[in-house]
Amino acid sequence: MKQFLSVLLLMMMIAGAAFASQDQQEPVWEDMINEEEVIAIARAEVAKGFKIEESVLDDYGCTITLKPHHDHPYWEVCFEEPEDIAQSDRIFNCAMDRITTFKTYLYPNGKIILPVREAIAAWMGLVAPAYNALDEEITAFAQKATGGFVNWPLEVRAEYSKTIRPKVQAILESGDLTDLMAAGHPNIQWLAQSTFIYGVPDEKSISQENALALAKAAITASYGVSPDFVQQYKTIYVYYDITDASVPRWKFLFNCMSLPPDVPQEDQLYYKVELSAYDGSITFINAFPFMFNGLNNDLEYHISHY
Known part of the structure; x- marks a missing residue:
């Protein structure tokens, strides 16, 4: 079903x-x-x-x-x-x-x-058939985990950041986007998932469990929604961002598509919370609606999911 x-x-x-x-x-x-x-x-x-x-x-x-x-x-x-x-x-x-x-x-x-x-x-819940060698490498990563990039374990994303992200960035810097093309357009998903650098928590990081609790509390405090409502989000994407290695961040995206169907349309929002991995302080919080085909056509919107 x-x-x-x-x-x-x-x-x-x-x-x-x-x-x-x-x-x-x-x-x-x-x-x-x-x-x-x-x-x-x-x-x-x-x-x-x-x-x-x-x-x-x-x-x-x-x-x-x-x-x-x-x-x-x-x-x-x-x-x-x-x-x-x-x-x-x-x-x-x-x-x-x-x-x-x-x-x-x-x-x-x-x-x-x-x-x-x-x-x-x-x-089928898979990535599209390979267009080129880079696509084959990205497909190999997808086969290590279930689902798309948002579902990958922290360790797989960290490996992606070490091996694939530099190649994507090099293509962007070269100005020749041929290897980033898919169906005649730059592959927005590849660009978005290669924007940040991902890693795994170190010994100074607060736990993922504690970070998530702080993120939920921040949503309640910032947007006035109840803790019970936040609990209705059944899918929460988790990232460990080390783009700035001196200030790593836990990042959580609360997926509004996982809310019960009887939730009013105006309340069906994505919540994005970022916090310092070392002290738990909130560094960024945002709420935004689902946008039809935004993940396919709008790079900024796509990046907001990461």
């Missing part, structure tokens, strides 16, 4: 990305193409993403819908497996067996909102 909800949430987020006004940079009604052209683009993208011949989709059902969300419309193209398909020929069940359809989304002008191979990777 949890995996099914994750798949559903991913599809909702991909669709939401199309009409998020703060992220929308694409033409709206201008240059709108027709349904036949949209289907052709979607077929080619799905075939490439699933690494199949496009002709395989000839037997699949295909439904196209223009979703007119205020001034931010988008195309939704849904492919459905034929009922008599052999188990060995199924392609949409990469995340779980009961999935028989796959939807892809396009802007009115036919540009893909999210590349299919990236959607598949997120669907």
Whole structure:
């Protein structure tokens, strides 16, 4: 059930990305193409993403819908497996067996909102297929732990900072971003997770448990929310930041996506708390809302999660 909800949430987020006004940079009604052209683009993208011949989709059902969300419309193209398909020929069940359809989304002008191979990777809780040698190295790190960078143990992030971060920084300094490109754009996730230097606590550091307690108290004091409300955050990302080695910091991100569904929308905020690892003093605290597709399009927003 949890995996099914994750798949559903991913599809909702991909669709939401199309009409998020703060992220929308694409033409709206201008240059709108027709349904036949949209289907052709979607077929080619799905075939490439699933690494199949496009002709395989000839037997699949295909439904196209223009979703007119205020001034931010988008195309939704849904492919459905034929009922008599052999188990060995199924392609949409990469995340779980009961999935028989796959939807892809396009802007009115036919540009893909999210590349299919990236959607598949997120669907499966993995990183996208390798684009180059650097991607292969980062993928190897992802295989050492479960989930994305935010879920990695402190030790794995520390190793990443020693081996991968210098390579990312060197590419940035060179001005040639070729090795940082993914789907035609600089990979925001790589940039964000290579912004700070991560390590592990030393003997002078307060414990993670004590640091978290101080972070929760800071949220209560700064924003007037109750301790019971803070306890409802079931996912809290933890970082040990040694970018300034003389003043290492514990950093906690309280993930609003882990709140119960009945929490009012206006109360669904991320809380970010940073504190001195040596004396526990609060050095930074912030609250900010979830932003559709912000992690894909907005580097500053993405960095705020680290």
